[in-house]
Amino acid sequence: MRFQAMGRMRRVTAAAMLAMTVSGIALVAHTPALAQEPALVGPAWTAADKAYSAYQAKDYATAAAQAREALRLRPDVARLWLLLMDALDAQGSVAESVAAAKDAIAAGVQDPTLTARLRSQSKVLAQAPSLAANKALEARNPKAALVEIRKAIALVPDDLSYRVLLIYALIADDQIEAAEQAATAAIAVDPKSFLPQVLRGYLRERLGRINEANQDFDSALTDEVLTGPDARDVRLVIADAAIAAGNPRRALKILDPLGDTQDPSVKARRDAASAQDATPSIVPKDAFKTLPVPYQKCRDTPYGPACTLVPATTPPGAGGVANPGFKAADEAYKAYADGNYTLAEKRIREALAVSPSNAAWRRLLIDTLERSNQFAALDAAIGEAIAAGEDDPALLGLRSMAQTRLGEPSAILALKQMAEKNPKAAVDSAKKAVQQAPHAMVFRIVLIQALMAAGQTKEAAAAAASAVEEDENDVLPRILRAYLLQATGNRAGAVQDFDKVLASNVLTDQEILNYSLIAANAALAAGKPDDAIKILKTLDDVKNADVESFRKTAEAMLAHPNRQRPALAAPVPLCQSTNYGIICSVFAGGTNAGTGVPSDPGYEAADASIRALKARNYSLAISEARRAVELSPRNITYRQFLINALSTAGRTGEAETASSQAIAAFPGEVTLVVQRGYIRQKLS
Incomplete structure (x- = not known):
């Protein structure tokens, strides 16, 4: 009798738990569609019960296999698809989890939790090809970048940042018409964003479609997020386009909202446009064909990266032909547009030697040094610009970046x-x-x-x-x-x-x-x-x-x-090197903080692990942390010690697996998700 009663209790518990995801979020009533799902019965219920029991026992392979069997019989049950995704994700098989979500949608399952999970996991998978695309562009291999960024877009088609990266890769590959089409597709993803509209305007101008370009530029300026320095930078980009198209009065009109300012970049455009209005020949008639690419800069915010455009440092016709050093500066400008930063630096330094007070040329030198990753020279050049009176906040941010890159090796x-x-x-x-x-x-x-x-x-x-x-x-x-x-x-x-x-x-x-x-x-x-x-x-x-x-x-x-x-x-400060620089955390230290109490089964091992971690004995720290996790699987701190010890020891693949297992055990802990993101970036 006792055995039978316990068996019924176990089955009732498992069956009840099948009404929720493994992460513990009740799904029975989270959508009307799910609430109306017919109950699981017969072989489908049996397979599902085995799947959940296997997941609870951390036998994720069996859990996935049994979930697939249950879904073969009942593909309409969203919570079974979520169970399958959890089992696959716990094994580190994010790609398979994404494929399962797509299969669910193809089977007609409509569930917001599943859709949200598909999107978040697709974003994780898209990080690797996106990073590879950026590296390929840095290595001046745009064709390889195109292959990778298209993988990212296939995973997350509504992510504007990936589509913008595709535009830049096509420009780098000199596929201007294809880039214009890609910009049109990007606008469809976010019709209100100024970024793809300005890029399409730039591309249409390069193709000689000046009127269409101006329409895009004017539309971009209506984006309500354009304020302060961002609005100033976009107006400079559009003013450059107007000057290159032979329309200096439009350029001056675009600059009007910036007011009476001594900003050297704004002043350079106004001077160039005024000089062009008086002497049109100072800007070549086909200058629009070689208009430099406005590249983007991004900053992290609590809501994700926020990006804007950085104008060229020298507007078309800057300084005029009579200015000393104009020829050298013109050659520097062309070399910069061609990506020949060695020649650009040489020529712009020659120009500055005869006109050291030319702010626009000084900014071209700064941009050239940044593009060529000459951080020591960049720091010095920005210091000279600041000493000359420039107070652009973007310069201070750029100098901070340069100094950080200089100090990172130490x-x-x-x-x-x-x-x-x-x-x-x-x-x-x-x-x-x-x-x-x-x-x-x-x-x-x-x-x-x-x-x-x-x-x-x-x-x-x-x-x-x-x-x-x-x-x-x-x-x-x-x-x-x-x-x-x-x-x-x-x-x-x-x-x-x-x-x-x-x-x-x-x-x-x-x-x-x-x-x-x-x-x-x-x-x-x-x-x-x-x-x-x-x-x-x-x-x-x-x-x-x-x-x-x-x-x-x-x-x-x-x-x-x-x-x-x-x-x-x-306390225990722990700093690690990642693809995004060094990241640091601080943990509670000592034998009675962060590791448990003597009565805790994993206490002794956890205490030994943290002492080994302090002593930088990573092999011992890892083995003891593993033992602590095995003895006390519900202690999140023990799992954190294991992940940190593995990552610090350079065993990144194992750290990624440990973090996935920790997320499966503690699905609501954001710190674990962020940490796994860093680890996966390091793996890519």
């Missing part, structure tokens, strides 16, 4: 030296990186990490204070400064920093947990259990052994004020 060397257990050398390398790029926060975190590893606590505190001054809103240097302030005897200052960090509204769930544990440990170490309890109250809904351990310790200290205080545990 920062990467510092990480390597810490891995080799040579923190003193790492300190020197990290200091060099910070000197080269004082505005790059990640380099400052690397320096703090190196100083802490070298036991230079006071120096680390000073470095953290300097980092906070650099950016008061960045929580990473502040959480480290909070610990270091307390470690050097300033508890009051530490409390202020902890409070500000925990009040931030941009933290992920994993960051909230780690930073709260760091702050609670500091409170306990200072003999302030009431403060620790207050901090931990925000984590009441978090099922985490560390939180419970800290809470019990705080309650015991309140009951027994003379009880020995826990030691102040150093």
